[in-house]
Amino acid sequence: SIEYPEFSKKQMKTGKSCKLKVKNTDENETGRSTVMGRAIAIANQKGGVGKSTTAINLSSCLGAMGQKVLTIDLDPQGNTTSGLGVDKDETENTVYELLLGECEVEDCLQKLEFEGVSLIPSNVNLAGAEIELISIEDKEYILQNKISKIRDQFDFIIIDCPPSLNMLTINAMTTANTVLVPIQCEYYALEGLSQLMHTIELVQERLNQDLEMEGVVFTMYDARTNLSLQVVENVKNNLNQTIYKTIIPRNVRLAEAPSHGLPINYYDARSTGAESYQLLAEEVIHRGDEEWQ
Numbered sequence: 465s466i467e468y469p470e471f472s473k474k475q476m477k478t479g480k481s482c483k484l485k486v487k488n489t490d491e492n493e494t495g496r497s498t499v500m501g502r503a504i505a506i507a508n509q510k511g512g513v514g515k516s517t518t519a520i521n522l523s524s525c526l527g528a529m530g531q532k533v534l535t536i537d538l539d540p541q542g543n544t545t546s547g548l549g550v551d552k553d554e555t556e557n558t559v560y561e562l563l564l565g566e567c568e569v570e571d572c573l574q575k576l577e578f579e580g581v582s583l584i585p586s587n588v589n590l591a592g593a594e595i596e597l598i599s600i601e602d603k604e605y606i607l608q609n610k611i612s613k614i615r616d617q618f619d620f621i622i623i624d625c626p627p628s629l630n631m632l633t634i635n636a637m638t639t640a641n642t643v644l645v646p647i648q649c650e651y652y653a654l655e656g657l658s659q660l661m662h663t664i665e666l667v668q669e670r671l672n673q674d675l676e677m678e679g680v681v682f683t684m685y686d687a688r689t690n691l692s693l694q695v696v697e698n699v700k701n702n703l704n705q706t707i708y709k710t711i712i713p714r715n716v717r718l719a720e721a722p723s724h725g726l727p728i729n730y731y732d733a734r735s736t737g738a739e740s741y742q743l744l745a746e747e748v749i750h751r752g753d754e755e756w757q
Contacts, residue, residue: 501615504622504678504748505640509656511627514646514683514712516543517722518744519624521737523548524727525745527580531619534573536607537586538632540593544624545585548576549725552587560590562610563597563635569610578727582618594631604671607635620748629663637667642678646712647699649685649692654699678751679706681744686714710744713737 506515506522516539523535537544538559542552552558557572562584574583597603611621623636637643643664647653668675680703686692700707712718718737721728728738 501618502620503611503615503640503642504620505625505633505636505643506623506646507625507633507636507643507660508645508647509627509629509633509660510648510653513648513653515539515627516541516547516624517718518644518646518681518683518712518741519544519622520547520722521718521728521741522745522748523581523620523622524578524729525738525741526620526622526748527578528729528742529745529749531580531749532617533581534584534611534614534618534621535581536584536611536621536623536636538590538607538636539586539624539626540588540591541626542586542588542590543722545583545587546725547722548578548581548583548727550574550576550583550585552585555585555587558585558587558589559607560586560593563590563593563606569614573614578730590632597631603631604634604638608639611639629659633663634667634671637664637675638672640672640675642676644678645680645705646683647680647695648683649695649711651691651695653695657703677705678748679708681708681710681712683712684714685711708744708747710740710747712740712744715740 506519508515519535519537523533527533535544535548536559545552545555557567559572561567562569562572569584572584574585576583597606600606615621621639623640625633625636645657645660647657664675664677680699682696682699685696696711713736715735715737717732717735718728721731724731728735728741732738
């Protein structure tokens, strides 16, 4: 068996004050959620854990299920933007201009060709936003204030956070109702998780009392290795958080899809990656329903 670093178990015990408080997400006759504008920040300060992949494919699968979805790319790398088929370098108005007050939310909102999905794009300009926001009053609430104008137009708002705990991530958490944490099934997966949980707690205490933990989703699961299984078991045994039943596998088609600017359910709907994200979307929609517990 794998011997995990001593810190991991201590880290995994954190987050007691951010247990998931389930909200009622009943559906109306149209099948759409009656909780309008439910915002989910996808966050983990570790890079390469599947945040952008999850933002792209969860958004698209929710849209395909009849939900109206707004995807916000808050990562300067702009991978969610390009993964949804938008040329980030040719986009005039992005979330950067929105945060700095150089455009209105309607100016940077793009309706995509994928059913039910709209996007506020990002590009490398966003990397300098933190310095430019220093002198702005209530800078932690800029995104929340901008999005409030259109929030009731959407069932879900999916926010892709950068791989750091900076002011952009704080803006995502003050806008969000919940935080979804992707954890890759690898040895160092748990590193820094306590810091993320602590940040969520601080945001809860000082900036957004309504913020809750959506839960943890495992990504990059390789059924051929014992390590993936052991990481899942280790987290389940030690993490005091809600864990989604759906596990996202390592999948070649899932890795190929972003280079074509397509979500996985449009690139290869029969792949295991597509099936997994469709199941995750169903779990997200039905979170709180007894039969889905």
